[in-house]
Amino acid sequence: MTQREPAFDTSAALSAISDSEAITRRSTAPNPPILYLLWGTVYALGYLALHAALFRWAPVSLPLALTLFAGLTVAGAAVSTVLGIRAGKELRGASSRRGMLYGLAWATGMVSVGFIVVALLRLNLEPATLVWLASAVATLLVGVLFTAGGAVFLDLAMFLQGVAVLAANLISVLVGTSPLVLIGWLAACAVLFAGAGIEAHRSVTGARR
Numbered sequence: 001m002t003q004r005e006p007a008f009d010t011s012a013a014l015s016a017i018s019d020s021e022a023i024t025r026r027s028t029a030p031n032p033p034i035l036y037l038l039w040g041t042v043y044a045l046g047y048l049a050l051h052a053a054l055f056r057w058a059p060v061s062l063p064l065a066l067t068l069f070a071g072l073t074v075a076g077a078a079v080s081t082v083l084g085i086r087a088g089k090e091l092r093g094a095s096s097r098r099g100m101l102y103g104l105a106w107a108t109g110m111v112s113v114g115f116i117v118v119a120l121l122r123l124n125l126e127p128a129t130l131v132w133l134a135s136a137v138a139t140l141l142v143g144v145l146f147t148a149g150g151a152v153f154l155d156l157a158m159f160l161q162g163v164a165v166l167a168a169n170l171i172s173v174l175v176g177t178s179p180l181v182l183i184g185w186l187a188a189c190a191v192l193f194a195g196a197g198i199e200a201h202r203s204v205t206g207a208r209r
Contacts, residue, residue, distance in 0.1 A: 032158055032199035035080060039142055040192030042076040045069075047185040050131050055179050062127050070117075073110055073138070080106035102149060109141045128177040139169040139188050157202070161195040 046069035052058035053065040081103040117134045125133070143165035150159025165188050172184025 032155070033196045033203060034083060035146075036161070036192045036196035036199060038076050038079055040189050040196060042072040043139070043142075043185070043192070044189040046072050047135065047182065047189065050135070051179070051182045051185070054128050054131060062131075066131075070114070073113075077107050077110035098152060102152060105148070106145060109145060110138075113138050113141055126177075132172070132177045132181060135185065136169060136173050139165065139172070139185075143169060143188075157198060158195070161191055161198075164191040 046065075049060055049065035049068050050062075052060045053062040083103060113134075116137055120130050120133055123130075143162050146162030146165060147159050148162075150156065150162055168184050168187035168191055170184075171187060172181050175181045175184055
């Protein structure tokens with residue numbers, strides 16, 4: 001009497017494939033919760049300092065606010081670069097290069113924004129106009145990098161949250177240099193903090209799309 005082979009469990013196979021895909025994606029993509037929390041903090045502190053300096057609701061000078069924002073941005077870019085490089089550290093080939101190049105994109109992009117701000121300073125613009133333009137450029141870059149990251153790592157949530165950052169930045173651009181510009185700034189920060197929570201939940205549950 002021959003022993004029957006166990007039936008092939010389709011659901012178990014699909015579950016194993018899904019788990020493997022989730023592990024691979026977590027290995028090749030930068031840590032999204034940390035990235036969102038990092039840039040949400042950088043921009044929230046930076047924007048609040050700039051707004052306080054411009055509209056004088058706190059004892060913060062504009063040079064101090066700009067220095068604070070610049071320092072936070074440099075630190076954020078450095079951490080983002082490390083995360084991108086580490087994302088593909090344990091892998092070889094295209095996956096490793098993808099993580100490394102994405103991390104370097106953050107660093108080169110932020111350095112470019114720094115040079116743009118320096119160029120704006122040389123134009124002797126009104127402080128409110130200078131801050132408005134510089135913040136629009138910087139937030140535009142962050143939104144584009146997140147949407148690009150979502151496309152590169154096939155992460156729809158990351159892509160959509162990047163789009164939301166771009167939409168919030170558009171609000172700031174349309175509002176202009178009035179005190180209400182803080183609404184758009186903080187909306188972009190809220191998107192980033194929400195993204196941190198969403199990605200942390202996804203990391204725990206393994207619910208990767």
